[in-house]
Structures are given as C-alpha cells and as structure tokens.
Amino acid sequence: CDVIGEGGNLGLTQRARIEYARLGGRINTDALDNSGGVDMSDHEVNLKILLMPAVKSGSLEQEKRNDLLEELTEEVAELVLANNRSQSLGISLDERRSKESIDEFRDLMLSLEKAGELDRAAEELPSTDVIIERRDRGQGMARPELCVLFAYAKLSLKAQLLSSSLPDDPVTEGYLLGYFPPKAIKVAGKDNLFQHRLRREIVTAELTNDLVDLMGSAFVSRMVRDTGCSSEDVIRSWL
Template identity: 50%
Template sequence: MGDQGPKNSIRIDSSELGARVVGEGANLGLTQLARIDFNHRGGRLNTDAIDNSAGVNMSDYEVNLKILLEKMQKLKKITSESERNHLLEEATDEVSELVLANNRAQHRLISKDVLRSKKRFRHFRSLIQHLSEKGLNKRSEYIPSRSELDQYEQSKQPIPRPVLAVLQAYAKMEVYEALTAPEVEINPSQDEEYLAYLPEK
C-alpha cells in the first residue's frame, strides 16, 4: 500500500482472505487492486465508498434539512429553536430508512450491472470510453485496459463489482453536473422527485 506504521504487520494479501464476502467498514480496508483480485477469485464485495455511503448520505441529509429549516425559520414557518429541533428529531427514523433504501439501491444497481455487463458488454465499453473523455483517469482508478476488457468479453465474464462501483460514481457525478447546469430549467413535473428526497414529516 505504500503506507508505514503498525498496520503493516497485520496486512494480508487478497489471496489470503478466507472470506466469501467482504464489507468495508472503513476507508481503504482493501486497495482497489486487492478488491479486483478478490472478485476474480470468486469473492463478493463492492468498494469502501459504496459500503460507507450511508454515513455520508446521512450527513448530507442533516445538512440539507438544517438549511431547509433555517429558511423556514426566516419565513416564520417555524417560530422557535425548540420547534426546529423537534422536527429534526421526528424525522430521524424516516431519514434513516431513506438512507438505507438509497444504500440498498446502489448495491442493487451494481448487481444488475454485473448481469448487464455479461449480456451487453459493448455498452460498458462505450461508457468507459465516454467517462474517460470526461475526466475518468483509467490508470489511477484501475479501470481494465482494452486488452483486459477483450478478455472479459471473450470469456463472457462480467466487469468486476469494484470497477462497476467506480463507474457508477463517475456516471452519477456526470448526471449531477447535467442537472445543476445553469441552463437547466426547473421542471414542475419533477416536483415529486424532489419531494421524495424529503421525509414526509
């Protein structure tokens, strides 16, 4: 890994893992190369970013809800700090469910892309090419080379889950940039989508 310290003495190679499934409870529990190797050996895993996404998502909700409630206070829709705090507390359980649902959806998407990449491989080649033109650094993100992609396609092997997780992240960033571009007008027909983000309470 290139880092120094006491953790080096307890690190193992991906080939030494005796587990079938790995969930990363902290950042960089495995390197991306180790994830890909473990996947090739039949192991099931995603990436640290996917496995820890619920924590990040929860923080986003906290910030966004506090911004919304602050605006409501300025508009006198909320009259006291205690009312604001009560609304936040009331929303806790529902926000937790929304966060977990989002986390599960990301895992499902990767699982579906595993199947899709076996049947429609050329679409994923096109996606990789498109994202690399938009700024994806294939080397630093350990995206398979053209020859490696050829091997996957010829042997009818899916793209590894950790690689699909990276592609998902870059695709989502592109969608975000497209939706927040200055020239994009807010469409009232999409109000339900925006409201679905918020807890009903």
C-alpha cells in the first residue's frame, strides 16, 4: 500500500503514521484529510451570518435565502477544495524545506514550546536529539509530523493576529472579499459584509492560511528571530 487517506478519525495512531511515512508511505493526518468538511461547515455558518441582516430586514425572504445557499454549493465547494490543495502543497514544500534545513523546524518547535503552545512528546514530534540525528543523516521531518506542526504554527499566528490591529487594516480586506462567493456579497451588500460579526476571525484565518501555505510553517518564527521584529511587523512586510 503506497498511499493511505483517512476518511474518519484515528484510522491510524500518529506513531503509526510517522513510521509508515518514514518507510516511504504517503500519508497526512486524519485532521488534514478531514479538513474539507470542517471548512465547508464554517463557510455555511458564515454565509448564514452574512445573509441574516437581509433576511431580518425583509429584503431577502427565508425561502430565497435557502435557494441561494443551495445555488452556491458548488462555488463554495471549489473554495474549500482550493484551501485543501493549498494546504497540502504547503506541507509538501515544508517536506522539502525540512530536508534542506531541519534546524528551522527545530527552532519553530522550541519557540512554540517556550510560549506554552506545544507539547512535543504528546504530539509525537521529534526531540532535539532526534532532529540532530536526522540532520546528520540528511533526513527531514515526516509528513505526518509536518501536518501537526503546520497546524500549531497556524494556531499560534492566528492568536497573534487576532490580538493585533492587522485584521482591521484595509490592506487585508481582500481576504474577506475572497472568502465569500461574489453573488452572496451582492445579495447581502458590502455594508453587511464589513459588519460581519466574525469578520476579524475570517480575515485572520484566510491571511494565516495564505502566508503559511506559501512561505512555510517556520517562516514567521525565523524572520522574528533574524530581524528582531514582531510577528505583526513581519506579516505586514510580507503583505
């Protein structure tokens, strides 16, 4: 068996995934393989929140709203699949990066541990001694390990961004506009879009995904270390 995809939770233990990957198997984690369903549910909820003011004002009948949601199904599905493709590609790029410079991933784990955001042992992530052994052998991180580290890096960045002013900066508006299908925005109106109760969270999630998927899980922590700038300043410069 060359490839395993987990359509449900815990098809394999994390330790088994790592062993399988290190023996040449292609595998992610159950969380990554199931992320599309979670993303689809989030889009549905956020679309309903977006359209709620129009329904309450009477400019959009409940039945028409339901018809619109059904009409947008394929378009939303494509947005979700694009997110999944982007994240999978990002992890593949990190696989290559970790073979070239595994120390960057060691430093990321140390940074997350120092912040109290990661327990390496609990997540079956390699110790510093194991990282050194792999570096000496020219080995990188296993893909299931990178899936976990990818998630923790994103969670950390999201928390930092939410506590900053960046989600309110006009430079990030494109992430909000790109999250919803154009027809939904047209029906709801841009005023309601920018007053969406989860606007900051949506912008933060989309920005984080875009940055980490493209630049890698260790990018921001490396730039913070090398420049002495805050993560917010690093992300502003990247934008």
